[in-house]
Amino acid sequence: MEQPYREVFWNISYSWLFYILAAVASLVFFYGIYKRAAFWMSGWSERRNGGVDLKRLTKKVLFTSGIFSDDIMGGTTHFLIMWGFIVLFLGTVLSTIDHWIFHFLEGKVYIVYSVSLDIAGAALITGIILAYVRRYIVKRKNMVTIVKDHVVLLLLLFIAITGFFMEGLRLHANPVPWSESRVAYRVVDAIFHGSRAHLLFEHRLWWWIHSISSLFLVAYLPFSKFIHIFAAPTNLTLDSMNYTSFLTLDEREKVTTDFSKHQLVMFDACTRCNRCQVVCPSSNAREPLSPRMMIEEVGNYARGASGIPFVSSKRDADQHDKATASLGDTIWYCTTCNNCYEVCPVGINTSDIIREVRAARIESGGEVPVNVQEMLESVYKFKNPWQGSKGKRMDWAEGLDVPVFSKGADSKRCLFVGCTPAYDTRLQSVARNVVSLLEGADYDFAVLGKEEACCSEFVREVGEDGLFTELAYQNIDLFERYGITEIVAVCPHGFHTLRNEYGLMEDSAKRLDVVHITEVLERLIADGRIKPTREVPLVATYHDPCFLGRRNGIYDAPRNILRAIPGVKLVEMPRSREKSFCCGGGGGRMWVESNADEKIAEIRVAEAVETGAEVVVTACPFCFSNLDDAVKTGGYEDKIKVMDVSELLAESVLEPGSS
Amino acid sequence: MASVYVIAEHRKGELGDVTLENIALAKELGEKYGLAPKAIVLASSARAFAEELADYIPEVLTIEDPSLENFLYEDYAAFLRPAVDMFGPGSIVLCPHTAFGMELMPRLSAETSLPCITDVTELELDGTRLRAKRSIYNGKIVSSVSVDASKGALVTVRTGVYQAPDKLSARGTIEGLGVSAEPVRKKTEFIGYREAPAGEVDITQASFLLSIGRGIKDEENIPRAARLAEKMHAVLSCSRPVVDKKWLGKERQVGTSGRTVKPKVYLAMGISGAFQHIAGVKGAGVFIAVNRDPKAPIFRVADYGVVEDMFKLMDALEEKIGGER
Amino acid sequence: MDILVCIKKVPDTADAEVILRSDGKGIEEEDLAFGINEWDNYAVEEAIRLKEKEGGKVAVVTIGTGDDEDILRRCLAMGADDAYRIDSSPFYMDDPYSVAKGLSAFAKKHSFDLIMTGVMAGDMSYAMTGPLTAGMLGIPHTTLVTSIDVKDGNISVTRELEGGLEESVRLELPALLTIQTGINEPRYVSIMGIRKVRSKEIPVLRAEELGLSAEEIGEQGAVLELESLERPPEGKEAEMISGSPDEIAEKILEIVKGVV
Structure with missing residues (x-):
């Protein structure tokens, strides 16, 4: 019995014409890719050679996990199109190898090959149909479709369908016992009729149409949205690489x-x-x-x-x-x-x-914005964004016995207070509570006192790299001078930049062990050194600060603290953890006003109120300020109040009025 | 005999109150050191001003010239340079520390050999040494400075420090000071006055002002203050930094370069109390000051003081008022 | 139009506690932040804006020590073309006459169409340096300037008077103006901007190069002598209201109710 196989260029004359077209398409393709690559390479180099996260890369690139998350249909759509496309493309490559280099597509191999291509074709068509269902039947909100998107989708659909036509017509015109592609065969049955000669003609016609559209696709690819086939994995790869500096x-x-x-x-x-x-x-x-x-x-x-x-x-x-x-x-x-x-x-x-x-x-x-300029001027001049004088940086600690490095405190561990808890009178209690809790737990630490300089995280985020660098070095010099190896940051912004960014500037800062205060408090509770005993009967919801959560993956420490407080009932907002909705205070937004009717923080407070919580707890001074303002401006004062994790913990641990 | 001269300030046909304040100082110095207090009016038509001043000071001297209608230091100095030569050694010339005195006196000092001290709050004569107290570093320190006044001295006096004196029982004399202008080629020219653009509010008429200063920190806090003012039935006013930042219009500025106000209640929040501001609050019924800094100079002029974060207090006030309605 | 701006570095005392030095001659500087005098900063910005509009060059000068060069460099980054430092060591800096002598001697050596400085400095607030300098140079001046308009060799300015009033004055060039705050919004200069001008040379001039003797500008030649500093008198103190914000609010409302 004859082995199943497919003859390339069966029923096709002028195959040289195909080669010419293919050569042209390839030239255009490579020209486009060259232009894209040249464009990419024209940028300056970041220093990201700290290794690639292969696991994450595989998940994101091959399994397109990012598309599936929260959008199963979208994920499926793209998955079908992507893998249909890849398999069909590989099929063409294999067929070329088979034709020109060595013949292997026969027998069972060919059947697997052929069936795979059929499945891929079906997947591609299904994917594209789903894409349209998503757009026009399900009408997924917030989807943006422009004309060029139709070109991309319809071109793929056309190529896939004509592929089936071609195959079906070949099977009809030249029936073989392994007419495995029943679907294509039947589709053709329904559309094309006539003599074998006519079918052969139809086959030739559709072969050319299919080939030319495929070649068009190849040529069009670098100049279209399809470029993401190359750009996306490249970007994800670069993104998964760590900065070295x-x-x-x-x-x-x-x-x-x-x-x-x-x-x-x-x-x-x-x-x-x-x-x-x-x-x-x-x-x-x-x-x-x-x-x-x-x-x-x-x-x-x-x-x-x-x-x-x-x-x-x-x-x-x-x-x-x-x-x-x-x-x-x-x-x-x-x-x-x-x-x-x-x-x-x-x-x-x-x-x-x-x-x-x-x-x-x-x-x-x-x-x-003028306010941003003034904030930068203030950081430049006063080393804090709040125009506070150096002499008042320790005002928060009045009446407390806080060890200060410059006054001879002997510790390797620095409590980095941050400008906002130090100067903002609404938030000075956060610094006081933290200090009282740590001292109550016999936890060894000291503060930089008046010498502490602004962490400058938001200075970097608003784009003032020079000032950020200057202030960061001032702090790094202090860490070195006092032999500090460990830092406990009160504010997530300082925590983030000290932990992730200072080390990219100065090698000595790489060795710093930077933790957030909630991590320390959580551990001290777990070790029994802080004992939340007093009942605080409150329904609380926790707002994840972006710079603690999304940026640094700390979601559980603050929640565990809340859970350890007797009486506190923790409820979650719909958008929490990785999906937490920002308070609107990051990236320098503390200093930028918009004319929007509803403030970002008001949206968030409304969400917190929805949960039925009496208190929205956070662990960031900026979040606190923004949410607290929003409670007032949004008219939620009767419904909810804002507290810092440490404040709530202090209520359960400390004697009232002790801090 | 050496004298102490008060140069009258007038603008748009009106004599400034500050002239009377300086007359009070001149008379005080006169009594203490045996100096004759005299006023000098430089104007295109000095009579009316002189008549007004003669109620307060025994001797008024006038210099009349069409060029003196509107103040230009060049025109004034042309008469005053020869005039100070006539005043005799040890004479002291007082001007208010205003746009008028600030423009004129240091310049006159540079053009004569007389030394000048500006913005003084107290004067004392120690032999030939004229000693002054001045408020420096944002009113947080007081300095003592001195000059050699043997040939005479020029002084600008901070406004609002001295009270206008009582009228004399016998009116003073008025006579022309026979001095003619030194010839000068004029390099400056007065063009005209311009009223700062008026807004929709008139803080000078308000009986209750809620006034905010540097402590408001951020433009975004302005609506909060405005809302509180509205709830308290107060008119919102402010100090200079708020206007410099263009967060509120010039028409809401209290102070020497803004408006002078006479409210029944003046509630100042986050205002440290620079004198230029305080000088604009004339005779407030009750002056309440809220400031985080217990050493803020404003507490030295307020009737009631609160050392607290203005925002905390704003919240508390709003809550209290909300509860009352 | 070539403009000279005279600037000074001062401590920012707006929100800071000012502590007297034990000798009573000065203040404790350690906890204070120093920077360009606020009024001078507006003057520099205004000069640069004028240059951008009218062409010419902007030079800045200060009488100071090497520590004061950072404010000069900041001005260069803002857009000034040249910066000069007059070494302050022989100067009696508490005397505005010494300072004005230095500045006018410097200005005489160059030719400027316009000289600007702040109305006053935030430390001593004499408001004298500008008019004294103009007087020594024999050029017209005006103080408290809130806007500037240049037209055919003359400038028209508005100056701030009391009570929300302004006046317009025309001056012949060269002239000296003292600039009031709020005239513009001074631009922010980034650290990168300052780095870009870090290699720009700042000539340092000695008093003798300006033809000034130590006797003229030193303490012995001072017209105005700073004798001592003291804390302001206690005077009339406000009746302090204490308590929680709630209690204070209640008390305030009570007082207000009694009057209005």
Whole structure:
């Protein structure tokens, strides 16, 4: 019996024409890829050679976990299209190898091959149908579809269907016992009729149509949304690589291009899926920031100089340079909460791009909100953002016996108080409570006192890298001077930057062991050194600060503290942990006002009130301020109040009035 | 005999109250050190001003010239340079520390050999040494400075420190000071006055002012203060830094460069109490000051003081009022 | 138009506690933040804006020590073209006459169309340096300037008077203006911006190079002598209301009710 196989170019004459077309398509393809690669490579290099997270990469790239999360249908749609496409593409590659290099597609191998391709084709078609169901039947909210998306989807659909036509017609015109593709066979039955000669003609016709569309796809790929096939895995790979260090100020000064290689890849990886905008606190508050449009707008600016044909790179007349790459003041609305990054299936770090543009604004003397300028002036002059004088930095500790390094305290462990708990009279009690709790537990620590300089986390986020660097070194020098090896940060912003960013500037800071106060308190409770005994009968909900949760994965420590307090009943908001909705205070937003009717924090407080909680607990001074203000401005004073974790714990542990 | 001269300040046909304050100081110095207190009016038509001043000071001297209608230091100095030569050694010339005195006196000092001290709150003559107290470092320190007054001295006096004196039982004399202007080629020219753009509020008429200062910290806190003011039926006013930052309009600024106000209640929050501000609060019925800093100079002029975070207090006030309605 | 801006570094005492030094001659500086005098900062910004509009150059000068060069460098980063430091060591800095002598001697050596400085400095607040300097140079001046308009070799300015009133004055150039706060919104200069001008040379001038003798500008030549510092008198103290914010609020409302 004849082995099942498929003859390449069966029933086809002028195969040379196909080769010419294929060569042209390939040339166009490689030209496009070359242009893209050249565009990506035109950026400056970040120092990210700290290793690749393979597990995460596999999950995100091969299993597209980012698309599935919270969107099973979308995940399925993309999975079917993606794997259908890949298998069909591999099929073509194998067939080429089979034809030109060595013949192996016969017998059982061929059957597996052929069935796989059929399944892939079916998957592709199903995926595309699902894509349209999602758009026009389910009408998924917040989906953005532009004309070019139809080109992409319909082209794929057309290629898949014509593939089946071709196959069916071949099976009809030349019946073989292994007419395994019953579906294709039947489809053709329903559409095409006539003599064998006619079917052979139809086969030739559809073969050419299929081939030409496929070649068109190949040629079109680098110039379309399809580029994400390359850009997304590249971006995810770069994203999973750890920084080894930031560029120094000297190096940054010498950088002549606008964006890093990684950032340029980000622009090309975006497929406008809009997940970012759905979760963006600023977008939710109807402020003019849309992370998706930001990437598009700044991406268009960045690509404007790349000369990639047919690719959207339309610069607005006012986009003169990086500082104006994003028009207007939208960049200042970003809270750098990183929820967009969390949900982005292709790992685009919008806040990183926004930081770049903000930095350019600041360096070029462009439009920077006056309050941000004043905050920076204050950090420059007073080493804190609140224009507090150095002499008042320890006012919070009045009446407490707090060991201070400069006064000879002997400790390796520094309690980094932070500017807001030190100067904001509403929050000084946080610092006092923390100190009382730690001292009650005989926990060894000391503070830098008046010498402490602003951690400058938000200084970096608003783009003032120079000032950030200066202040960071002041703190690092203090850590070195006093032989500090361990840091307990009261504020998540200081915690984040001391833990993740200081070490990227100075090797000595790499060795610092930085923990957040909630981690310490949790451990001290677990060890029985802090005993929450007094009952605090309260229904509480916990608001995850972005810089503690999403940025650093600390979700359980504060919750465990709350659970340890007798009487506290913990309820969760719908958006918690990784999905926590920002208070609106990150990324310098403490100093940027919008004209939105509803403040970001008011949205969050409303969500907290919904849970029936009497108190919304947080572990961040910025969150506290914002939520507390929102309770007042939103008119929720009768319903809920805001507390810091340490405050609630202190109520259960300390004698009333002891701090 | 050496004298102490008060240069009258007038603008748009009106004599400034500050002139009377300086007359009070001149008379005080006169009594203490045996100096003759005299007022000098430089104007295009000095009579009316002189008549007004003669109620308070025994001797009024006038210099009349069409060029003196509106103040320009050049025109004033052209007469005052020869005039101070006539005043004799040891004479002291007083001007208010205002836009008028600040412009004129240091310049006159540079153009004559007389030393100048500005913005003084107290004066004392120690032989030929003229000693003054001045408030420095935002009113947190007082300095003593001195100059050699043997040839005479020029002084600008902080406004609002001295009270206008009682009228004399016998009116003072008025006579022209026979001095003519030194010829000068004029390099400055007065063009006109301009009222700062008026807003919709008139804080000078308010009986209750809630006034905010630097302590408000952030533009976003302005609506909060505005809301509290509304609830308390107060009019919102502010100190200079708030206007400099353009968070509130100039029409709401209390102080020498803003408006002078006479409310029944003045509730100042987050205002440290720079004199330029305090000088704008004339005769408030009750002056309540809220400031975090127990050493804020404002507590030295307020009737009631509260050392507390203004925001905490704003919240408490709002809550209390909310509860009452 | 070539502009000179005279600046000074002062401690920020707006929100800080000012502690007298035990010798009574000065204040404790350790806990204070120093920076460019607020009024001077507006002057520098205004000069740079004028330059951007009218062309020319902006120079800044201070009489100070090496520690004061940071404010000069900040001005360079803001957009000033040149910065000069007059070594302050022979100067009796508490005397505005000494300072004005130094500044006018410097200005004479160069030719400027316009000289600007702040209305006063936040430390001693004499408000004398500007008019004294102008007087020594024999050029017209005006103080408390809130806006500037340049037209055919003249400038028109508005100056702030009392009671919300302003006046317009025209001056012939060269002239000296003292700038009032609020005239503009001074720009922020980034650290990177300051780094960019870090290699720019700041010439240091000695008093003798300006033709000034130590007798003229030193303590013996001082016109105004700073004798001593003291804490302000206690005077009339406000009746302090204490208690919780709630209690205080209640008391305040009571007082208010009694009057209004």
